[in-house]
Amino acid sequence: MKNRKKMIVANWKMNVTSEKDAVGLFNSIKSVVAKLDYTQMICCPPHMYVNQVAKQVNHPNYRVGGQDAYPEESGSRTGETSVLMMKNSGAEYVILGHSERRHLETKSDVARKVTAVLEHGLKPIICIGEEARDKNWKKTLQQQLKDVFNRVPKKEPENIIIAYEPIWAISSDKKNPATSTEYMEALEVIKKELQKIFKTAKAVEKIRFLYGGSLDDKNIEDFLRHAEVNGFLVGRVSHDPRILMTMFRLIEDHVQKEIFAQINE
Numbered sequence: 001m002k003n004r005k006k007m008i009v010a011n012w013k014m015n016v017t018s019e020k021d022a023v024g025l026f027n028s029i030k031s032v033v034a035k036l037d038y039t040q041m042i043c044c045p046p047h048m049y050v051n052q053v054a055k056q057v058n059h060p061n062y063r064v065g066g067q068d069a070y071p072e073e074s075g076s077r078t079g080e081t082s083v084l085m086m087k088n089s090g091a092e093y094v095i096l097g098h099s100e101r102r103h104l105e106t107k108s109d110v111a112r113k114v115t116a117v118l119e120h121g122l123k124p125i126i127c128i129g130e131e132a133r134d135k136n137w138k139k140t141l142q143q144q145l146k147d148v149f150n151r152v153p154k155k156e157p158e159n160i161i162i163a164y165e166p167i168w169a170i171s172s173d174k175k176n177p178a179t180s181t182e183y184m185e186a187l188e189v190i191k192k193e194l195q196k197i198f199k200t201a202k203a204v205e206k207i208r209f210l211y212g213g214s215l216d217d218k219n220i221e222d223f224l225r226h227a228e229v230n231g232f233l234v235g236r237v238s239h240d241p242r243i244l245m246t247m248f249r250l251i252e253d254h255v256q257k258e259i260f261a262q263i264n265e
């Protein structure tokens with residue numbers, strides 16, 4: 001789908017540890033984000049700060065998301081945050097199936113969460129990714145998609161976001177991001193599988209696709225060369241306003257150049 005803003009999903013993980021810091025960080029970025037023409041930021045604070053951060057939202061260029069949600073509205077679930085709580089706190093997106101959570105939950109938990117999030121009018125950011133580029137990596141991605149979508153009603157593709165986050169590339173100390181070539185290989189596998197699942201290419205065109213894994217201001221341009229990249233899911237740099245600003249500028253410059261090139265064709 002053309003003319004959609006590139007998304008930067010900032011997954012703060014457990015790295016912001018007070019309400020004051022969460023609100024301060026968000027406010028330090030938001031005035032810049034409000035001025036961007038081609039970029040939208042989804043900020044995903046730790047659950048207990050979602051509400052306070054969401055109260056700062058007053059521009060469509062930035063929104064708030066949760067890092068997970070329990071697929072029931074309420075009940076005896078000690079320590080959980082329900083999908084309804086997330087919604088009532090002001091979240092519009094929810095990251096689901098992150099590899100840092102998959103060892104705590106089953107594949108059917110992830111599918112239940114995706115269903116519950118969609119039923120509550122929120123947008124799931126579904127993470128998939130292989131552990132290594134071994135001989136089975138394509139099958140792993142296909143199976144992760146089947147595990148989610150075989151159980152989820154196949155409607156509202158425009159509200160679905162798939163983040164390809166190869167586990168080997170996440171927060172890699174060796175700073176080992178995937179290359180955009182590896183991303184495009186994965187995207188081909190993902191789109192083919194989704195086409196089988198959703199049965200139409202049109203539905204798949206409406207889904208947004210992100211890359212995540214050691215992405216920063218040094219390697220983002222490699223990915224921006226491909227129009228198929230709808231955005232990014234960032235971890236380590238997600239709470240570094242200086243690096244985020246550089247990434248926003250690179251996105252804006254890149255999209256503007258693309259538009260001028262189209263006009264001059």
Ligand code: 13P
Nearest residue numbers: 011170171213214235236
């Ligand atoms: P890094 O950007 O630190 O590799 O984290 C990626 C990630 O897990 C985002 O969800």
